[in-house]
Amino acid sequence: TLRNSAGMVVTLMDWGATLLSARVPMPDGSVRETLLGCASPEQYVNQAAFLGASVGRYANRIAKSCFELDGVRYPLLPSQGENQLHGGPEGFDKRRWQIVQQNDGEVLFSLDSPDGDQGFPGDLSVFARFTLTDDNRIAIEYRATVDKPCPVNLTNHAYFNLDGNLCDVRNHRLQILADEYLPVDEMGIPHQGLKSVNGNSFDFRNAKTIAQDFLSDDDQRKVKGYDHAFLLQAKGDVNQPAAQVWSADEKLQMTVYTTAPALQFYSGNYLGGTAAREHDEYSDWQGLALESEFLPDSPNHPEWSQPDCILRPGQEYVSVTEYHFIPH
Numbered sequence: 001t002l003r004n005s006a007g008m009v010v011t012l013m014d015w016g017a018t019l020l021s022a023r024v025p026m027p028d029g030s031v032r033e034t035l036l037g038c039a040s041p042e043q044y045v046n047q048a049a050f051l052g053a054s055v056g057r058y059a060n061r062i063a064k065s066c067f068e069l070d071g072v073r074y075p076l077l078p079s080q081g082e083n084q085l086h087g088g089p090e091g092f093d094k095r096r097w098q099i100v101q102q103n104d105g106e107v108l109f110s111l112d113s114p115d116g117d118q119g120f121p122g123d124l125s126v127f128a129r130f131t132l133t134d135d136n137r138i139a140i141e142y143r144a145t146v147d148k149p150c151p152v153n154l155t156n157h158a159y160f161n162l163d164g165n166l167c168d169v170r171n172h173r174l175q176i177l178a179d180e181y182l183p184v185d186e187m188g189i190p191h192q193g194l195k196s197v198n199g200n201s202f203d204f205r206n207a208k209t210i211a212q213d214f215l216s217d218d219d220q221r222k223v224k225g226y227d228h229a230f231l232l233q234a235k236g237d238v239n240q241p242a243a244q245v246w247s248a249d250e251k252l253q254m255t256v257y258t259t260a261p262a263l264q265f266y267s268g269n270y271l272g273g274t275a276a277r278e279h280d281e282y283s284d285w286q287g288l289a290l291e292s293e294f295l296p297d298s299p300n301h302p303e304w305s306q307p308d309c310i311l312r313p314g315q316e317y318v319s320v321t322e323y324h325f326i327p328h
Helices: 041-047
Strands: 007-013 018-024 031-035 066-069 071-074 098-102 106-113 126-132 137-146 173-176 178-179 226-230 241-246 250-257 260-267 289-293 316-326
Touching: 007 126, 007 173, 018 316, 041 316, 173 260, 241 260
Parallel strands: none
Antiparallel strands: 007 018, 018 031, 066 071, 098 106, 106 126, 126 137, 137 316, 173 241, 178 226, 226 260, 241 250, 250 316, 260 289
């Protein structure tokens, strides 16, 4: 459990290096739960929504569960049809991480992933640091090293509902500071290059309710809503906002900052049936995820305008994301 001087309380667990809860004190004296989660830690093993989990080695999808690197083809273990999603059927979200250190302000987890894990080459060592600041920021820092070249793409799969999980998340207002998004097919696999957000439902450069253009075009209808990566204007500058979200009642705002090149915005299109903290189960569209990452299937698309997703021996992967909660 992490606590700050403002009274915010964040809880985590070592299974999946998972964010369980983030309770924000409001000006009227109430406390608002901002994260979706299960009623007990044991239930997390049986949900498939990756609630609050750290995912890797490669977050998002790799097409046909394979990639080629330095002339060698690497077949991966598939976990969503023929494709690999979030690092494979036994990804980092399904491991017990070690707690390296912890105090009221932060916790540091570590995990070792052996050569061949889920099909990926090389021994990988990863650290996940979660910090709660006194100005209500949850800062997440992932670090990784490898002994063979390997694609690495770590993110946290927190689902947010700033109305205390009481409303359909499509009533939230959202701003994503991105000029391009990545269209995908029905399986979430990119099928063409990056596309401008100009003049279509993916333009969130000016804040709008998610409902405003929901399911208004084919790119959304293929995946039942938004489940797309946006290439950010910030280009890895953690001091520039990547996205902002406002609760339906306008009383809570969240600003996202990240060093990652892209954000995957997922509107919770397939959340229905997931075990819920407050009641039996969540409905579709009851939470949204803003996952900081490389673009999906990047190992198979070196042509995209983003940093290289391949980590090599002697280098360190570092990804920092902050979720800053601002009550009004």
